[in-house]
Amino acid sequence: QSALTQPASVSGSPGQSITISCTGTSSDVGGYNFVSWYQHHPGKAPKLLIYDVYKRPSGVSNRFSASKSGNTASLTISGLQADDEADYYCSSYTGSSTLVFGGGTKLTVL
Amino acid sequence: QVQLVQSGAAVTKPGASLRVSCKTSGYTFTNYGFSWVRQAPGQGLQWVGWISAYNGNTNYALSFQGRVTMTTDTSTNTAYLELRSPRADDTAVYYCARAPSPAAAVGPADYWGQGTLVTVSS
Numbered sequence: 517q518s519a520l521t522q523p524a525s526v527s528g529s530p531g532q533s534i535t536i537s538c539t540g541t542s543s544d545v546g547g548y549n550f551v552s553w554y555q556h557h558p559g560k561a562p563k564l565l566i567y568d569v570y571k572r573p574s575g576v577s578n579r580f581s582a583s584k585s586g587n588t589a590s591l592t593i594s595g596l597q598a599d600d601e602a603d604y605y606c607s608s609y610t611g612s613s614t615l616v617f618g619g620g621t622k623l624t625v626l
Numbered sequence: 627q628v629q630l631v632q633s634g635a636a637v638t639k640p641g642a643s644l645r646v647s648c649k650t651s652g653y654t655f656t657n658y659g660f661s662w663v664r665q666a667p668g669q670g671l672q673w674v675g676w677i678s679a680y681n682g683n684t685n686y687a688l689s690f691q692g693r694v695t696m697t698t699d700t701s702t703n704t705a706y707l708e709l710r711s712p713r714a715d716d717t718a719v720y721y722c723a724r725a726p727s728p729a730a731a732v733g734p735a736d737y738w739g740q741g742t743l744v745t746v747s748s
Binding site: 517519548550552554556561562563564567568573590603605607609611614615616617618620 | 663670671672673675676685686687690691714721723730731732733734735736739740741
């Protein structure tokens with residue numbers, strides 16, 4: 517199972533919005549509404565931001581939103597803050613009852 | 627509150643066996659499953675596999691099949707990951723994470739352990 521494709525890095529200034537894409541295939545992202553997004557600060561445990569394509573767990577800021585079109589999912593962070601600087605990973609359920617992660621995107625807040 | 631506490635850092639020799647534990651509290655153990663995820667130095671997250679805490683069913687990533695065994699102990703609410711014949715490139719931080727379904731590897735990992743650094747070195 518190949519990793520989902522994410523841009524290696526994105527950047528934005530405080531207050532701006534950025535979008536991170538996550539491209540898979542019809543066997544994973546495109547085939548199921550089980551896409552999740554995680555925020556990972558180095559040295560800490562990953563944090564669930566989004567599940568089932570667009571749903572936010574309790575306690576996650578509404579500055580984080582997500583969607584999916586075809587084989588590509590997207591995470592948007594609005595009103596960028598310094599603490600948003602982290603690595604972001606998408607993941608998807610696959611047709612073979614497994615999960616696959618994206619390669620990760622490093623967000624830099626300028 | 628939900629807690630997943632993993633075993634401490636470990637060093638293991640190539641060809642030996644590595645085992646990581648994940649002790650849980652704060653919820654009904656058998657109502658969920660676990661995903662194990664690792665991050666090698668400088669690399670991204672990699673899904674290793676999933677186990678149901680309800681019936682012990684497992685699904686492993688292809689690249690780990692034949693080398694990995696996941697188990698749970700319902701008497702201590704603990705999940706275990708064993709990786710046989712580890713190589714140097716198995717050096718990574720290994721995470722356990724609670725998965726919402728006890729029936730399939732579907733769904734997000736909502737609570738994570740703190741991670742266990744495993745170093746494979748002679």
